[in-house]
Amino acid sequence: PLNDILQENRGLVATKPGEASIKFKLFGLIPVKDMEVDVIPRIELIPGGHAIGILLKTEGVTVVGFSPVIDEAGKEHMPGQDGGLETGDIIQKVNGIPVSTDEETAKLIHQAGKKKKPVILNVQRGNKQLTMKITPILCKDTKRFRIGVYIRDSAAGVGTLTFYDPATQVYGALGHVIADVEVNRHIAQGEGRIVDASI
Numbered sequence: 001p002l003n004d005i006l007q008e009n010r011g012l013v014a015t016k017p018g019e020a021s022i023k024f025k026l027f028g029l030i031p032v033k034d035m036e037v038d039v040i041p042r043i044e045l046i047p048g049g050h051a052i053g054i055l056l057k058t059e060g061v062t063v064v065g066f067s068p069v070i071d072e073a074g075k076e077h078m079p080g081q082d083g084g085l086e087t088g089d090i091i092q093k094v095n096g097i098p099v100s101t102d103e104e105t106a107k108l109i110h111q112a113g114k115k116k117k118p119v120i121l122n123v124q125r126g127n128k129q130l131t132m133k134i135t136p137i138l139c140k141d142t143k144r145f146r147i148g149v150y151i152r153d154s155a156a157g158v159g160t161l162t163f164y165d166p167a168t169q170v171y172g173a174l175g176h177v178i179a180d181v182e183v184n185r186h187i188a189q190g191e192g193r194i195v196d197a198s199i
Contacts, residue, residue, distance in 0.1 A: 048161030052173060053197035056155045060092040060124065061105050065150035069137040080149035083134035086125065091151065093122035101153045106144070109136050113145020158197050 024033040063085050068076035091099060094108040112119045113136035123130040136145035162172040173194060 043165060043167070045163040045165050047163055048171075048173075050161055051197045051199050052159055052161045053195040054157050054159050054173065054192060055195060056192040057100070058090070058154065059100065060090040061099055061102055061151040061153045063087055063089045063091065063149050064152050067148050067150060069146045069148040070140045071137055072140045074140070077137045078148050079134050079137055080147040083147070084130075084132050085121075085123070085134075085147075085149060088125070089130075090124040091121050092124055093120075095120050096122075102151045105151060105153075106146070109147055110145045112136060113138060119147065158199065159194075161194070 022035045022037060024031075024035065026032050063080070065087060066078060066081045066085075068078055070076055091105060093099065094105055095112060097108060099105045099108065109119050118133045118135045121132045121134060123132055134147050136147050138144070139146045159174045162174070164171045171194070
């Protein structure tokens, strides 16, 4: 019976976008099922398959490593690591101010250190939201207050263009989640763009 229903309705063609009601009948006589369907406009896509460069600007800044801060007495400190930060953490706010670049993050940390105040970091770790208080140390070499972490605010890579819609300029690329191999996690949401690439 299912094959009969499919065969009976295989030739249906929508005439215009909107909502439509379809009645399934067995042998064209016996009502079997009613179904409401959404009819979308016909679209034409240009298939891809070639390489593209992908540039991503993530939300917040990602901790990718640690480095000791050497104070003016020559003593090494690891404020970020000792304060609870881990590789892969995403710093979203510094003292309540959202950050999206490594420059503004470093600036806010330095400003707090000059005032001899700790920095309050709002951190995303996986699905958890954490708050950390870390005291910056004045670096002997740079003369700036630092917390001893390497951070990154963007990522880049190469992928494959799947399709392109010339009417809306919407495109599909890749077929999987974009991952950061350096910190072994998925890339956080953010903005980005694609560029020409040659392999």
